[in-house]
Amino acid sequence: MSILFLISAVVAVFSTAMVITRHNAVHALIYMVISFIAASVMFYTLGAPYAAVLEIIVYAGAIMVFFVFVVMMLNMSVSPEDEKRATGIKSWIFPIILTLVLIADFVYAFIQGTPQTNMVKVIDAKRVGVSMFTTYLLMAELAGILLLVAIVGAYHLGRAPKRNIHRYLQNEQTQK
Amino acid sequence: MAIGFIIVGVLLLVVTIAAANIYIERRLLSLWQDRRGPNRAGPFGFLQVPADMIKIFLKEDWIPPFADKAVFVLAPTIVMLSILFSFALVPFAPGFQVVDSNIALLFFLANSSLAVYSIVLSGWASNNKYAMIGAMRGTAQMISYEVFMGLSLMGVVMISGGTFSLREIVEAQRGMWNVVPQFVGFCIFMIAAVAESHRAPFDLPESEGELVAGFHTEYSGIKFGMFFVGEYLGITLISAMIVTLFFGGWLGPAFLPPFFWFMLKTFAFIAFIILLRAALPRPRYDQFLGVGWKILLPLTLLNVLITAGILLARG
Numbered sequence: 001m002s003i004l005f006l007i008s009a010v011v012a013v014f015s016t017a018m019v020i021t022r023h024n025a026v027h028a029l030i031y032m033v034i035s036f037i038a039a040s041v042m043f044y045t046l047g048a049p050y051a052a053v054l055e056i057i058v059y060a061g062a063i064m065v066f067f068v069f070v071v072m073m074l075n076m077s078v079s080p081e082d083e084k085r086a087t088g089i090k091s092w093i094f095p096i097i098l099t100l101v102l103i104a105d106f107v108y109a110f111i112q113g114t115p116q117t118n119m120v121k122v123i124d125a126k127r128v129g130v131s132m133f134t135t136y137l138l139m140a141e142l143a144g145i146l147l148l149v150a151i152v153g154a155y156h157l158g159r160a161p162k163r164n165i166h167r168y169l170q171n172e173q174t175q176k
Numbered sequence: 177m178a179i180g181f182i183i184v185g186v187l188l189l190v191v192t193i194a195a196a197n198i199y200i201e202r203r204l205l206s207l208w209q210d211r212r213g214p215n216r217a218g219p220f221g222f223l224q225v226p227a228d229m230i231k232i233f234l235k236e237d238w239i240p241p242f243a244d245k246a247v248f249v250l251a252p253t254i255v256m257l258s259i260l261f262s263f264a265l266v267p268f269a270p271g272f273q274v275v276d277s278n279i280a281l282l283f284f285l286a287n288s289s290l291a292v293y294s295i296v297l298s299g300w301a302s303n304n305k306y307a308m309i310g311a312m313r314g315t316a317q318m319i320s321y322e323v324f325m326g327l328s329l330m331g332v333v334m335i336s337g338g339t340f341s342l343r344e345i346v347e348a349q350r351g352m353w354n355v356v357p358q359f360v361g362f363c364i365f366m367i368a369a370v371a372e373s374h375r376a377p378f379d380l381p382e383s384e385g386e387l388v389a390g391f392h393t394e395y396s397g398i399k400f401g402m403f404f405v406g407e408y409l410g411i412t413l414i415s416a417m418i419v420t421l422f423f424g425g426w427l428g429p430a431f432l433p434p435f436f437w438f439m440l441k442t443f444a445f446i447a448f449i450i451l452l453r454a455a456l457p458r459p460r461y462d463q464f465l466g467v468g469w470k471i472l473l474p475l476t477l478l479n480v481l482i483t484a485g486i487l488l489a490r491g
Contacts, residue, residue, distance in 0.1 A: 053279050057289050060286075060290060061292065062289060062322075065296060069315050072300045072308070125282075
């Protein structure tokens with residue numbers, strides 16, 4: 001395992017920890033972007049340059065921008081009641097269970113011994129494309145349909161009601 | 177060791193070009209608008225850039241008390257960093273390139289998508305209505321135009337034998353420049369790239385007539401300077417990318433060295449982008465986004481489809 005991988009792994013863990021401890025939502029999102037970039041470096045060192053770049057283009061470059069955008073627009077403020085509910089013991093139980101499962105997984109994998117990560121096999125864009133249109137064709141199609149549904153839904157929600165008013169008459173109509 | 181020299185060389189070259197662009201733009205704009213332009217500092221106003229730099233370095237670097245300080249400082253650095261990273265992949269001449277990677281083109285797209293943060297965060301951190309509206313426009317514009325900026329290049333990738341390496345794309349243009357078979361792709365990339373670097377006529381995020389200065393309203397001193405130089409780095413980068421992808425990069429008749437050909441073509445495109453600013457008015461915001469999604473995106477997809485079809489038919 002290369003030193004580059006370890007460094008980016010530490011950065012990823014640290015920035016993810018910062019995400020969940022920030023009070024300010026935009027600061028948290030900036031740390032999340034850093035976490036995505038660190039994950040992309042990890043992909044690269046494991047021999048998946050295409051996945052690494054897509055991680056940045058799609059997650060850091062597009063999805064997180066929308067998150068920042070929405071948070072920016074909402075101007076969120078947390079009421080004390082919300083905060084009390086969020087810090088109560090009840091809301092912590094389920095995440096703790098999930099985390100314990102993950103820790104158990106990790107410990108098990110660690111005891112089993114690490115797989116041969118030195119055997120890095122570079123997977124380039126061509127092989128990703130080929131496997132997407134042969135082995136995982138069904139998955140790609142399903143994901144495509146899901147996105148189509150999302151687009152149609154967004155169009156339906158965002159569609160402005162059709163108006164057949166001449167623009168000179170518009171002011172009179174709205175004043176009424 | 178050699179790579180170190182190349183890195184320093186590219187960095188100095190690129191920053192020098194960006195600084196020179198400030199002078200070139202002002203002179204060319206004044207030429208096209210029948211004005212004199214800067215002509216006081218030094219012969220032909222050559223010392224205008226150093227004078228501007230001295231001013232910008234010595235100005236008070238004021239951070240508004242209502243701003244989010246950390247993010248406010250972070251935002252202008254992102255635009256510089258993301259553009260300078262992309263220059264690592266530009267093949268200026270055979271052997272004069274920092275790194276030649278098989279994901280170079282994707283890396284360029286990734287960096288240009290990260291550059292959005294500089295606008296979003298500067299607008300948000302300024303805590304100012306005009307900056308916020310500018311950031312909102314900038315985000316919508318860059319996110320939309322990023323989609324088909326990437327797609328418009330896929331035709332180039334296909335006819336260059338399916339490689340993302342910029343050096344190989346240049347080599348594949350020995351017979352014919354890509355602009356001939358990919359003219360539609362070139363036009364779309366040109367529009368998208370100018371929109372992506374939010375230059376006039378697509379400078380909606382900072383349209384000074386309505387938004388003061390848009391996302392960098394609250395910036396002054398060297399932080400404003402970074403946005404400013406970032407913009408010129410941006411037009412240098414997109415000119416260099418257009419030359420690399422569509423106009424044969426360093427290729428040219430042998431009586432001039434390859435590096436010279438590359439620079440000549442790049443400066444021709446920088447001048448063209450400046451002419452765009454001098455000649456065209458700014459479109460309305462919703463019209464601009466509408467044209468992007470309703471005309472340019474289907475056109476790009478059609479371009480990809482037809483290029484792939486022709487390549488398949490040829491076998």
